[in-house]
Amino acid sequence: MSRLDIIDLGYLLSAVLFIVGLKGLGRPRTAPRGNLLGAAGMFLAVLVTLLNQDILTYTMLALALAIGTAIGAVLALKVKMTSMPELVALFNGFGGGASVMVAAASFIEAVDLNAHTTQISVAAAVTAFIGAVTLTGSMIAFGKLKGSLGWSGFPGLSLVRAASLLVAVPLAVLLVMQPENQGWLWALVAAGFILGVLGTVPIGGADMPVVIALLNALSGVAASTTGFVLDNPLLIIAGSLVGASGLVLTQVMCKAMNRSLLEVLFTAAPTGSSSGDDDYGDGVTATSGEEVAMLLEIAERVVIVPGYGMAVAQAQHAVRDLMVRLEASGVEVVFGIHPVAGRMPGHMNVLLAEAEIDYELLFDMDQINPTFARTDVTIVIGANDVVNPAARTDPDSPIAGMPILDVDDSRTVVVIKRSLSPGFAGISNPLFVADNALLYFADAREAVLEIVTALNEG
Amino acid sequence: MTLLIALTLFVLAVFLGMELISKVPATLHTPLMSGSNAISGITLIGALVSAGTDHSVLTTTLGFVAVTLATINVVGGFLVTNRMLAMFAGRKKNRS
Numbered sequence: 001m002s003r004l005d006i007i008d009l010g011y012l013l014s015a016v017l018f019i020v021g022l023k024g025l026g027r028p029r030t031a032p033r034g035n036l037l038g039a040a041g042m043f044l045a046v047l048v049t050l051l052n053q054d055i056l057t058y059t060m061l062a063l064a065l066a067i068g069t070a071i072g073a074v075l076a077l078k079v080k081m082t083s084m085p086e087l088v089a090l091f092n093g094f095g096g097g098a099s100v101m102v103a104a105a106s107f108i109e110a111v112d113l114n115a116h117t118t119q120i121s122v123a124a125a126v127t128a129f130i131g132a133v134t135l136t137g138s139m140i141a142f143g144k145l146k147g148s149l150g151w152s153g154f155p156g157l158s159l160v161r162a163a164s165l166l167v168a169v170p171l172a173v174l175l176v177m178q179p180e181n182q183g184w185l186w187a188l189v190a191a192g193f194i195l196g197v198l199g200t201v202p203i204g205g206a207d208m209p210v211v212i213a214l215l216n217a218l219s220g221v222a223a224s225t226t227g228f229v230l231d232n233p234l235l236i237i238a239g240s241l242v243g244a245s246g247l248v249l250t251q252v253m254c255k256a257m258n259r260s261l262l263e264v265l266f267t268a269a270p271t272g273s274s275s276g277d278d279d280y281g282d283g284v285t286a287t288s289g290e291e292v293a294m295l296l297e298i299a300e301r302v303v304i305v306p307g308y309g310m311a312v313a314q315a316q317h318a319v320r321d322l323m324v325r326l327e328a329s330g331v332e333v334v335f336g337i338h339p340v341a342g343r344m345p346g347h348m349n350v351l352l353a354e355a356e357i358d359y360e361l362l363f364d365m366d367q368i369n370p371t372f373a374r375t376d377v378t379i380v381i382g383a384n385d386v387v388n389p390a391a392r393t394d395p396d397s398p399i400a401g402m403p404i405l406d407v408d409d410s411r412t413v414v415v416i417k418r419s420l421s422p423g424f425a426g427i428s429n430p431l432f433v434a435d436n437a438l439l440y441f442a443d444a445r446e447a448v449l450e451i452v453t454a455l456n457e458g
Numbered sequence: 459m460t461l462l463i464a465l466t467l468f469v470l471a472v473f474l475g476m477e478l479i480s481k482v483p484a485t486l487h488t489p490l491m492s493g494s495n496a497i498s499g500i501t502l503i504g505a506l507v508s509a510g511t512d513h514s515v516l517t518t519t520l521g522f523v524a525v526t527l528a529t530i531n532v533v534g535g536f537l538v539t540n541r542m543l544a545m546f547a548g549r550k551k552n553r554s
Contacts, residue, residue, distance in 0.1 A: 025489065026478060026481065026486065031543050035539045038493055042499070042532055049506050052510070058510070060521075064525035067529075068530045072530040072531070072533030073533055075538075076534040076537035084538070087534070088495060088538075091495050092531075095499050095501060097524075098499070101527075102508050105508040105518075105521050109513045109514070112513065220494070224471075228468075231464070235503060236467045236471065238471075239471075240472045241497065244476045245491075246491070247476070248480055345491060347488055349485045359546055
C-alpha cells in the first residue's frame with residue numbers, strides 16, 4: 001500500500017469518526033464519547049497528514065503545533081462558564097482566519113508553480129472572503145460579548161456593508177481571471193474583513209445567540225471551501241458537517257425569537273420606546289426576601305426561570321442553594337429555559353450544569369409551558385423579554401408572536417430584577433403589573449441569598 | 459478528485475450534517491456548537507501542508523500562523539467541550 005493510500009484511508013476513517021462523533025454529541029448520554037471520537041478523528045487526520053511527501057519543514061510545524069496547543073489548552077481550562085460564548089466566538093474566528101491563510105498560501109503557491117485551475121481560483125476567492133468575514137465578525141462578537149465593545153455602528157453602515165458585499169463579486173471574478181495578480185486576493189480579504197466587522201457591530205444582546213451560531217456555520221463553510229482549494233475530501237466533508245449543524249442551530253435560534261435570519265442581519269433588534277418606571281404607575285407590587293420565603297414555604301411546585309440577568313450576577317450557585325433548600329422541605333423545583341436565554345444557544349443549561357443542577361430538572365419552553373397552570377410560585381431571575389405576555393396579547397408589540405414562557409399562568413410570579421428598566425428590547429412588560437406578580441428589586445445573587453436566609457430562619 | 463465529485467461530497471455532507479443535528483435537545487446546544495467548532499479546525503490539515511512545503515517565505519509564514527490558529531481552535535475546542543460535558547456527567551453520578 002502506498003503512502004498516498006495510507007493517507008486517504010486515514011482521512012476516510014477520520015471522516016467516519018467525525019460523523020459518529022457529531023451524532024454522539026446529539027444525546028446527553030453519548031455526548032462525552034462523541035466529543036472524544038471527534039478529537040480522535042482530528043488526531044488521526046493530523047497524523048496521516050504528516051506522512052505527506054510535500055511536507056519538508058517539520059521543525060516549523062512542531063513549533064506552531066506546540067504554541068497552538070499551549071494557548072488552546074490554557075484558554076479552554078481557564079475560561080469561566082459565563083465567558084463560554086466569548087471563547088467559542090474566539091475559536092470560531094481562529095478557525096476562519098486559518099482557512100483564509102491556508103487558501104491564500106495554497107493559491108499563491110499553485111499560481112507560482114503554474115498549477116492553478118479555475119476550481120482552485122474560485123474556491124480560493126470564496127474561502128478568502130468567507131474566512132475573512134468569519135475572522136473579523138468573530139472578533140467583534142468576542143468584544144461585544146465581553147462587554148468591552150459598546151460601538152454599534154454609524155449612520156450609513158448598511159450602505160457600506162452592502163457595498164463590501166457587492167464589491168466582493170467583481171473582485172472574485174478579477175481574481176479568477178488574473179490569478180497572477182495577488183492584489184485581487186488581498187482586496188477580497190479586505191472586503192471580507194470590512195463586512196465581518198460591519199455585519200456584526202449593529203447586532204445586540206438578544207440576537208447574539210443567532211450570530212454565534214451563524215459564525216459557527218461560516219467557519220465550517222470556510223473549512224469546506226478550503227477543501228476545494230486543496231482538493232482534499234476530508235476538509236470538504238468535515239467543513240460541510242459543521243456548516244450544516246451551525247445552520248440548523250441558527251434556524252432554531254431564529255425560530256425561538258420569531259425572527260428570520262434576514263431580519264436579524266439586516267434590521268436592528270426590535271425595540272420599543274419605553275422609558276421605564278412611568279409605564280407602570282402604581283400597579284407594581286414590590287416584595288421582599290421574607291415575603292417570598294413565606295410563599296415558598298407553602299408551595300408544592302416551584303419553577304425557576306433564569307435569564308441573562310442571572311448570568312451577569314453570577315447567581316447560578318445561589319440558585320442551586322435555593323433549590324437544595326426547597327427540595328429538602330419537599331418542594332418540587334424545576335427550571336424553565338427559553339431557547340435564547342443566555343448568550344449562545346443552550347448557554348443557560350451550561351451555567352446551571354456548572355452549579356451542579358441536574359439536566360433532568362431543566363425543561364425547555366414547550367415542555368414547561370403547559371405546567372405553569374399547576375405551579376404555585378414561579379421565580380423569574382433576570383429574564384425580561386422571554387416572559388413578556390405582550391408577545392402573545394399585543395399584536396402591535398415589537399416582539400409580537402415571539403414564543404415566550406407563560407409564567408403568568410402560575411399562581412404567583414416573583415420577578416427578581418434590579419429596577420423596572422425595560423430589558424434588551426426596551427419594551428414595557430405587562431407581567432409586572434399583573435395581579436399575581438410580585439417584583440423583588442435587587443441584584444439577582446443577593447436576592448436569592450436573601451430568600452435562602454429567610455427560609456433558614458423561618 | 460473532479461469538481462463534480464467534490465461537489466457531491468459537499469452536498470451529501472450538508473444533508474448528513476442537518477440530519478445528525480436536527481433533533482438535538484437544548485441542553486446540548488452549547489457543547490454541540492463548541493465540539494463542532496473544534497471539528498471546523500480541520501483546516502489544520504491544510505495548514506500543515508501549506509506551512510510544510512517550504513515554497514516561499516510568504517506561504518510558509520501564512521501556513522505557520524494558520525497552523526497555530528487552527529491548533530488553538532482544535533485543542534481548545536475539544537478540551538472546553540470535554541469540560542462542559544464532564545459537568546453534565548459528573549453531577550449525575552453524585553446524585554444517584
